[in-house]
Amino acid sequence: MAINPELPIQFSRTHRLQWEEAQQKDVILYPEGMVELNQSSAEILKLCDGTRNLAQIVSELELKFATSGLINDITAFLEVALKNGWIQQN
Amino acid sequence: MAGSNKINSSPPRWLLAELTYACPLQCPYCSNPIDYAKYQAELDTEDWKRVLTQARKMGAVQLGFSGGEPLTRKDLTELVKHARDLGYYSNLITSGYGLTEEKIIQLKEAGLDHIQISIQASTQELNDHIAGTTSFQLKKEVAHLVKKHGYPMVLCVVIHSENIHQMPEILAMAEELGADYLELANTQYYGWAHANRDLLLPTKAQFEQAEQIAQAFKEKVAGKMKIYYVVPDFYENRPKACMNGWGTTFLTIAPDGVALPCHSARELPGLDCPNVKDYSIEEIWKESKAFNFFRGFEWMKEPCRSCDEKEKDFGGCRCQAYLLTGDMYNADPVCSKSPDHAVIQQAIDSAAKNTVSVDAKPLIFRNSKNSRLFS
Numbered sequence: 001m002a003i004n005p006e007l008p009i010q011f012s013r014t015h016r017l018q019w020e021e022a023q024q025k026d027v028i029l030y031p032e033g034m035v036e037l038n039q040s041s042a043e044i045l046k047l048c049d050g051t052r053n054l055a056q057i058v059s060e061l062e063l064k065f066a067t068s069g070l071i072n073d074i075t076a077f078l079e080v081a082l083k084n085g086w087i088q089q090n
Numbered sequence: 091m092a093g094s095n096k097i098n099s100s101p102p103r104w105l106l107a108e109l110t111y112a113c114p115l116q117c118p119y120c121s122n123p124i125d126y127a128k129y130q131a132e133l134d135t136e137d138w139k140r141v142l143t144q145a146r147k148m149g150a151v152q153l154g155f156s157g158g159e160p161l162t163r164k165d166l167t168e169l170v171k172h173a174r175d176l177g178y179y180s181n182l183i184t185s186g187y188g189l190t191e192e193k194i195i196q197l198k199e200a201g202l203d204h205i206q207i208s209i210q211a212s213t214q215e216l217n218d219h220i221a222g223t224t225s226f227q228l229k230k231e232v233a234h235l236v237k238k239h240g241y242p243m244v245l246c247v248v249i250h251s252e253n254i255h256q257m258p259e260i261l262a263m264a265e266e267l268g269a270d271y272l273e274l275a276n277t278q279y280y281g282w283a284h285a286n287r288d289l290l291l292p293t294k295a296q297f298e299q300a301e302q303i304a305q306a307f308k309e310k311v312a313g314k315m316k317i318y319y320v321v322p323d324f325y326e327n328r329p330k331a332c333m334n335g336w337g338t339t340f341l342t343i344a345p346d347g348v349a350l351p352c353h354s355a356r357e358l359p360g361l362d363c364p365n366v367k368d369y370s371i372e373e374i375w376k377e378s379k380a381f382n383f384f385r386g387f388e389w390m391k392e393p394c395r396s397c398d399e400k401e402k403d404f405g406g407c408r409c410q411a412y413l414l415t416g417d418m419y420n421a422d423p424v425c426s427k428s429p430d431h432a433v434i435q436q437a438i439d440s441a442a443k444n445t446v447s448v449d450a451k452p453l454i455f456r457n458s459k460n461s462r463l464f465s
Binding site: 013018022023030031083 | 148
């Protein structure tokens with residue numbers, strides 16, 4: 001599954017992304033399951049709010065972390081996220 | 091409290107709140123204790139709220155509202171609301187019986203995250219026979235309503251010899267109902283299922299055929315539907331890593347407030363399982379005799395003690411060791427290294443013999459009348 005660069009990306013309505021104080025981590029929650037996220041994955045997913053497309057997410061994160069060349073890493077992660085149903089595009 | 095062999099513990103992640111043993115269904119593989127009728131007392135709303143608050147503070151995040159049938163509790167919506175305020179991900183594990191559209195909306199507004207509906211078979215006749223209650227059409231309607239109101243919809247079908255031949259139809263039904271997840275739970279032989287094992291345990295050939303069909307389906311629906319397949323451990327050579335290790339992850343609270351390291355642990359002797367009316371969740375999790383009983387590896391006998399796989403499967407299931415060998419310290423006899431491994435083949439042979447016998451014994455349905463016979 002590939003990310004459509006034109007369309008905005010939205011976090012899944014049937015999953016929940018939240019900060020877990022006890023684990024000091026962001027996690028994705030879904031029926032009877034949980035995925036623990038590292039910081040960069042969590043930063044990407046928090047921008048998937050249905051208003052930004054791929055390029056906008058990349059530029060926002062590059063600006064936030066004062067860096068460049070993130071597009072490949074971010075695209076690869078979002079493809080995994082799409083395959084797992086954590087995000088959607090429609 | 092006792093805590094003689096206290097070991098540093100990881101915090102609980104999963105809280106199973108068995109709100110009640112009351113249930114309109116009579117499934118003969120129910121995991122509730124066969125003598126559940128003797129536990130009449132139920133925690134009140136304030137007790138449950140305290141339990142949810144204390145467990146959440148320790149780090150529990152997945153919460154299952156279960157039973158019995160949790161919908162029979164009048165305070166379910168109030169508890170769901172409390173759980174949402176605390177940040178739990180709440181799963182309602184229900185037969186669907188008694189779930190109206192109004193209730194589905196009310197629970198959604200209160201913050202319920204997901205509803206898991208059990209269906210017993212792919213046909214009305216068999217579903218209603220196994221459930222002991224006319225419920226098939228109603229369950230299908232509830233499944234549609236759950237989808238309609240935006241919940242992830244999980245169908246759970248417990249698999250045994252009476253419905254295993256319906257695997258293709260069960261999968262088609264899940265697809266037709268638009269399930270987001272399908273749990274194909276091969277029966278685990280505890281509680282009522284243990285009592286009915288001769289009538290429920292399929293043959294190896296039946297398992298292999300059903301698994302093959304389920305596997306092909308899993309590939310076909312990848313990306314649309316997720317399949318959870320609970321393995322039939324009687325046909326495995328290594329035991330399951332039961333509960334992800336004793337007292338590491340799972341905390342079950344029974345309807346009367348007894349805290350259990352797994353939902354079958356009530357059957358084990360001498361654990362002195364503590365009650366949430368007497369102790370806090372933190373005391374229970376960290377200090378109690380029951381939760382420390384099988385933590386770590388010190389309790390193990392051979393062949394587990396010196397086994398290089400003990401950190402992978404923790405010696406398997408304590409309840410299975412107890413039910414099948416009479417000694418809860420033994421290796422789970424599912425393991426081919428267990429000196430008692432032959433009991434598994436005996437169980438399989440006994441079930442196979444029963445299916446060809448003319449005077450086969452009848453299923454014992456899970457209801458209060460039958461439960462009192464075991465009390």
